[in-house]
Amino acid sequence: MSVPLFLLLAVLLVAAALTVVAHPSPVYSACALVVTLFLLSVFFVGLDAQLVAVLQVIVYAGAIVVLFLFVIMLLNLTQTEQRPTPGAPLVAVAVGGGVAVVTLVASALRRVTTPSAPGLPAGFGETAALARRLFTAYLLPFELTSILLLVAIVGAVGLAKRRL
Amino acid sequence: MPGTAPLTWYLGLSATLFAIGAVGVLVRRNVIVIFMAIELMLNAVNLTFVALARSLGSMDGQVIVFFVMSVAAAEAAVGLAIIIAMFRNRETTNADELVTLRW
Numbered sequence: 442m443s444v445p446l447f448l449l450l451a452v453l454l455v456a457a458a459l460t461v462v463a464h465p466s467p468v469y470s471a472c473a474l475v476v477t478l479f480l481l482s483v484f485f486v487g488l489d490a491q492l493v494a495v496l497q498v499i500v501y502a503g504a505i506v507v508l509f510l511f512v513i514m515l516l517n518l519t520q521t522e523q524r525p526t527p528g529a530p531l532v533a534v535a536v537g538g539g540v541a542v543v544t545l546v547a548s549a550l551r552r553v554t555t556p557s558a559p560g561l562p563a564g565f566g567e568t569a570a571l572a573r574r575l576f577t578a579y580l581l582p583f584e585l586t587s588i589l590l591l592v593a594i595v596g597a598v599g600l601a602k603r604r605l
Numbered sequence: 606m607p608g609t610a611p612l613t614w615y616l617g618l619s620a621t622l623f624a625i626g627a628v629g630v631l632v633r634r635n636v637i638v639i640f641m642a643i644e645l646m647l648n649a650v651n652l653t654f655v656a657l658a659r660s661l662g663s664m665d666g667q668v669i670v671f672f673v674m675s676v677a678a679a680e681a682a683v684g685l686a687i688i689i690a691m692f693r694n695r696e697t698t699n700a701d702e703l704v705t706l707r708w
Binding site: 600 | 641652692
């Protein structure tokens with residue numbers, strides 16, 4: 442991905458993510474989350490992960506965020522939340538912690554050595570290549586995922602149902 | 606190769622996104638918005654996986670993203686069911702009022 446495109450998308454991504462966290466209304470947060478996930482899928486396309494990008498749009502933007510919006514509408518949570526203003530000690534602790542985290546991440550990133558690009562193998566990021574890894578080396582985790590999803594379905598129905 | 610964004614930038618962007626999500630979990634009071642912030646953090650990690658997969662020329666990172674997505678879907682389904690059950694009993698989604706498990 443070229444540098445100007447990366448910078449433009451990165452600014453949009455951070456702005457959308459900040460909207461998710463900062464907007465007082467949960468409906469706007471959910472809409473900003475959709476924008477964030479779409480922008481991330483653009484990044485995935487730029488990183489030669491076409492299948493992951495498509496899955497991102499279908500699974501996240503298509504299913505998970507719709508589920509969020511559905512619950513917001515179902516519970517009628519359109520009122521905005523009231524936030525107390527933090528005191529001075531809390532602000533000081535937050536700023537100090539933020540500076541510490543930024544220093545830590547920056548020092549870690551400076552030590553990242555970019556591996557000498559070995560040249561991408563043919564078909565990198567395509568469905569066939571991903572499926573081959575998934576059904577050979579990662580077969581057991583794949584099967585365990587199906588059990589996880591079954592448990593999640595049963596759990597969600599059991600929790601949300603009034604009377605079994 | 607010149608002209609393309611280096612790996613470090615992707616990792617930095619991912620760290621920024623994760624930090625925004627973590628702050629959201631800490632400062633918001635609406636449990637649904639806290640949930641969205643958790644999704645934001647999961648996606649930041651996905652970006653790291655994809656960027657490193659591209660950089661190392663290995664498909665394994667993308668396979669892990671596949672698993673992260675399925676875990677996120679399961680988590681969202683169960684979590685939202687818990688929120689609905691909670692709302693039915695307590696008529697609130699404010700994290701400050703849901704303190705039954707606090708000692």
